[in-house]
Amino acid sequence: MIKKDDLELKMKQFDLAMSPPDTEPERQYFYMAKAKKTVSELTKKLGRKPTFCVVTFGCQMNARDSEKLAGILEEIGYIDNGEDENSDFVIFNTCTVRDNANQRVYGRLGVLKNYKKKNPDMRIGICGCMMQEQSVIEKMKKSYRFVDLIFGTHNIFKFAELVANMLESDDMLIDIWKDTDQIVEDLPIVRKYPFKSGINIMFGCNNFCSYCIVPYVRGRERSRNPEDIIREIEMLVADGVIEIMLLGQNVNSYGKNLDEPISFAQLLQRIEQIEGLERIRFMTSHPKDLSDELIAVMRDSKKICRHLHLPLQSGSTRILEQMNRRYTKEQYIDLALKIRREIPDISLTTDIIVGFPGETDADVDDTIDVIKKVGYDNAFTFIYSKRTGTPAAAMENQVPEDVVKRNFNRVLETVQQTSKNRTVSFLNQDVTVLIEDMNDQDDTLVTGRMSNNTIVHLKGDCSMIGTLQKVHLDECHGFYYIGHVID
Ligand code: 5AD
Ligand code: SF4
Numbered sequence: 001m002i003k004k005d006d007l008e009l010k011m012k013q014f015d016l017a018m019s020p021p022d023t024e025p026e027r028q029y030f031y032m033a034k035a036k037k038t039v040s041e042l043t044k045k046l047g048r049k050p051t052f053c054v055v056t057f058g059c060q061m062n063a064r065d066s067e068k069l070a071g072i073l074e075e076i077g078y079i080d081n082g083e084d085e086n087s088d089f090v091i092f093n094t095c096t097v098r099d100n101a102n103q104r105v106y107g108r109l110g111v112l113k114n115y116k117k118k119n120p121d122m123r124i125g126i127c128g129c130m131m132q133e134q135s136v137i138e139k140m141k142k143s144y145r146f147v148d149l150i151f152g153t154h155n156i157f158k159f160a161e162l163v164a165n166m167l168e169s170d171d172m173l174i175d176i177w178k179d180t181d182q183i184v185e186d187l188p189i190v191r192k193y194p195f196k197s198g199i200n201i202m203f204g205c206n207n208f209c210s211y212c213i214v215p216y217v218r219g220r221e222r223s224r225n226p227e228d229i230i231r232e233i234e235m236l237v238a239d240g241v242i243e244i245m246l247l248g249q250n251v252n253s254y255g256k257n258l259d260e261p262i263s264f265a266q267l268l269q270r271i272e273q274i275e276g277l278e279r280i281r282f283m284t285s286h287p288k289d290l291s292d293e294l295i296a297v298m299r300d301s302k303k304i305c306r307h308l309h310l311p312l313q314s315g316s317t318r319i320l321e322q323m324n325r326r327y328t329k330e331q332y333i334d335l336a337l338k339i340r341r342e343i344p345d346i347s348l349t350t351d352i353i354v355g356f357p358g359e360t361d362a363d364v365d366d367t368i369d370v371i372k373k374v375g376y377d378n379a380f381t382f383i384y385s386k387r388t389g390t391p392a393a394a395m396e397n398q399v400p401e402d403v404v405k406r407n408f409n410r411v412l413e414t415v416q417q418t419s420k421n422r423t424v425s426f427l428n429q430d431v432t433v434l435i436e437d438m439n440d441q442d443d444t445l446v447t448g449r450m451s452n453n454t455i456v457h458l459k460g461d462c463s464m465i466g467t468l469q470k471v472h473l474d475e476c477h478g479f480y481y482i483g484h485v486i487d
Helices: 004-012 026-046 060-075 099-118 134-143 156-167 214-218 226-238 264-272 292-300 317-322 329-342 361-374 401-424
Strands: 051-056 089-094 123-128 149-151 173-175 196-200 243-247 279-283 307-309 347-354 378-383 430-438 445-450 455-459 468-477 480-485
Touching (some): 004 026, 026 156, 051 060, 060 089, 060 123, 089 099, 099 123, 134 173, 149 156, 196 226, 226 243, 243 264, 264 292, 317 329, 329 361, 430 455, 455 468
Parallel strands (some): 089 123, 123 149, 149 173, 347 378, 455 480
Antiparallel strands (some): 430 445
């Protein structure tokens, strides 16, 4: 992240007739200056500033990447209008973790094609995990010729350069990298919320769970330097942020491969010292790497939120082995119960996959058993999706759809029951809530989150957004509360 004033100063120093610098991020500053010039000519032609819209699919990593794209577009002179239909530049930031994510992208691209017919000057960019798949690129080249710019996850830092080149060309520009270990700091970012922000602490994943495409599309694990992370958080706090979410596919292995190794728990302790920062969240944890050191740091922290997302995936040791998860049912339960013992008010949430190849009813019984023993506060349940190129895709015994559906419903019912039991346990307590938004349906209400991530609706107005409030929880409605402010 870089401050706007500092960036603009740097951009002014370039002679755009010269060739661009080779080093990053200076090279991108050069291209930002170049694109800014082209966009200002476009502004004159249109008689208004051109608009953009970034549409994000998938996880919080993608949401953060979209903020980086928006940061660059705003810097070069586009304005965000939040809707794809009337934008001059639309970007889809895609996800490919399950096939339905891909199908959604193709569906929306079809709609976009019609918008572009109405507005032939519209530019369309597409990036993210889906673009790291060769078969998708082939399909884009063949059936989606109206797309102007295609790039992947490894070269997103080059976005300014890609846009500058796209604006000077009428051809489809495709730039996909297979992998990189490069991390480029100090690029501009805009935030969706002024008071909270995600922060990448690491990129990629080395775990190769047998069903998962992420290691293939996001590449090998690489951690940012703790100094860069701390500096970014300090800048965010100075800019009004009070809650941060540290992002990584497997935050528990943060820092292991740095020149000066540091554990995730140690990083958290350093972040805790940042004055003005009120809340720290992180995601995602892999159970196999979750240390006692981390549990102790969470327990003793005043800022780390009482929430841990601990993906189970399956409760059957046999399936876990096939999934290459590297823990057993018993190890997982022991870990979860240890966490509950040490931090009793913690909320535990999870991801579960139903229908992994070879999964039997008895395996699903094991999953249900874990759900009951751990008593999740919430769980995301997914139907297994076959991802080409992963080991699981080649496994025999793909489970018939009707069996998957039946088991999916069994799991879902159990999850709903445990989460209801857990949520109700906070009723009538006084808690701290960060107010995040006006309520969607009722403009006399605001909506916020407790430390444990549960949603609370309460009477209030927009002046409360971004503040921490002491709230009494009056009513429990399954996964959310109705409360009122106390002082
Ligand atoms: N099918 C279904 N769910 C998957 N996930 C990852 N890969 C797949 C797949 N092939 C789920 C896992 C992971 C979450 C982000 O997505 O549960 O934790
Ligand atoms: Fe995928 Fe497993 Fe890595 Fe998570 S830990 S991103 S499920 S390979």
